[in-house]
Amino acid sequence: MIPTDPDELDLLAGEYVLGTLEARHALEVKAALDHDPGLKAAVARWESRLNGLAALVPPEPPPPDLWSRVVQGIAEAGATPRVAYRRRRSRLLERPSFWRWTTAGFAAAAAALALLLVRPAPPPERYLAVLQTESTSPAWVVEGQAGGGIVLTALNPRQPEPGRALELWGQPPGATAPRSLGLIPPEGRVALDPTTVQPRPGMLIAISLEPPGGSPTGQPTGPILFVGRLEAVPR
């Protein structure tokens, strides 16, 4: 049981961080953290008091394959990041860093909503990329806006050679690899909602030539035919 007495609550939080609680009791505290802000804050305070003790342990290189296991574990957990939005304290909402760094999914939607409550929302920023190669005139336009998805339009629709498909890719700034945004249908128009892609300035958008059904590896296997970067449209 989680005590209501503040002193008892604080000591329980200290024992939880220290690690002396038995399994059942520790689980109980862990489960209560999500809906007991007082307990959560007490645990955070104990973490900041005690966790510096970790410096007593001399560093030790982890097994060399561990990073690839982390990457694999993340991939298995689903390509779409799970962003659990929970109501945060207003102090956090007021902090500029929170706005600067909160981007994805529900958090951004909630942020936009919170902004609406305090002042008229500015129109969402619009993004545009023209995809081209060195040798051809502009062939595709990608449009998007903050908080929305993207729309790809072919300016000069043309079919890939028979037995090949065109696949669309997006790579946010800082990402190490592009992510497939799906195959491009013959009419050359694709509309993607924000659950598939969240456009950002600097995001790389590319089209590659792939086997029918798309790349078998999750990364472009054929030549990149068109590439461009999303840029913010000046207001």
Next chain:
Amino acid sequence: MFATVKAAAVSADEPGSLLLAVAARDQQALRRLYESEAPRLFAVALRILHDRSAAADALQEAFIQVWHHAGRWDPALGTARGWLTGLVRYRALDLARARGRETLSPEPLAEEVADDEPGALERLLAREESGRLAGCLETLDGKNRRMILLAFVDGFSHSQIAASVGVPLGTVKAWIRRGLMALRDCLEA
């Protein structure tokens, strides 16, 4: 709102900036965070579990959690490094509990650092801005200090601490609580 995203490019490899960039879904930042913090964190898990494979499991799960939940770190409540340490320790402690914590450390690190030699902890913690914590720990009774370090660093349960320090189980919990209160009061004085 989105115009500021450009500033998200992380210039300093400081755990706090990297963690913020991870919250913004920057995979490269996760990689850099792993490279800079994994040796420290692996050592923490290994100290608790005494098993490289189990410690690797704890670290893997913790970094997957970092990817999904980096946004939960609140800079106002503690350092990024402390938050990461917490994630890894909770995973390691869960695994240790699941194994009944049967693996007692043959040579608890706490025994090496908790002796009564003045300044031993300060020297060890000096680099980590934890000098104040070390100073407060050294105000505790020697046995009490050893108990807290056995619990934190070596992941000992109450009964393991009782066996290691030679104090009846019933009193270990009370002493540790007293030690925690003394530490809290000292740190906030």
